[in-house]
Amino acid sequence: DQQVKQNSPSLSVQEGRISILNCDYTNSMFDYFLWYKKYPAEGPTFLISISSIKDKNEDGRFTVFLNKSAKHLSLHIVPSQPGDSAVYFCAAHSDSGNTGKLIFGQGTTLQVKP
């Protein structure tokens, strides 16, 4: 069951450049998408989210873009900093049922080189 997929297991970028992390989904019932950042031995930390009625949400250096027709979202980090090095998870919430269950992708490990 891979309703949320992050096809790139890893990404390496230079400090100051843009990091683009991608996520694809298959379930058209998903109505809300979230990005989480995770450091080793810690829990996922909420980063930014987007409702399915929007196509862009921006918060400081982080911007999430949603393309509903392509069932694709991306997280842009600009400029990237070494402290951004972590595993990034895309997660989706389904509108069916009101439990708020999140379905996660496999994660992308971002390394930002100084």
Add this chain to the structure above:
Amino acid sequence: EPEVTQTPSHQVTQMGQEVILRCVPISNHLYFYWYRQILGQKVEFLVSFYNNEISEKSEIFDDQFSVERPDGSNFTLKIRSTKLEDSAMYFCASREQGGSYEQYFGPGTRLTVT
């Protein structure tokens, strides 16, 4: 800033033993969740809890698992008879009532079953 806390950080147990993982969600949150992450895999939903009852559970959450909110602050996950394949990081999460679906995660409990 309020945060979700979990104890213990690491639990080692023998196969067949019972374990209880404890969580203190953020105080004004009303939805509670358990997720797990087997090493190298994605974060998987186990169960959601609202209004003192389970609102949804995954296929993983079989009869060996139970959850409880014994008082106004704690939220526990019990595994009655642990198996080797239960070894994983277990994350508790909570969210407030309302339109936002952001869940806030605890630091996790690493469960090792030997």
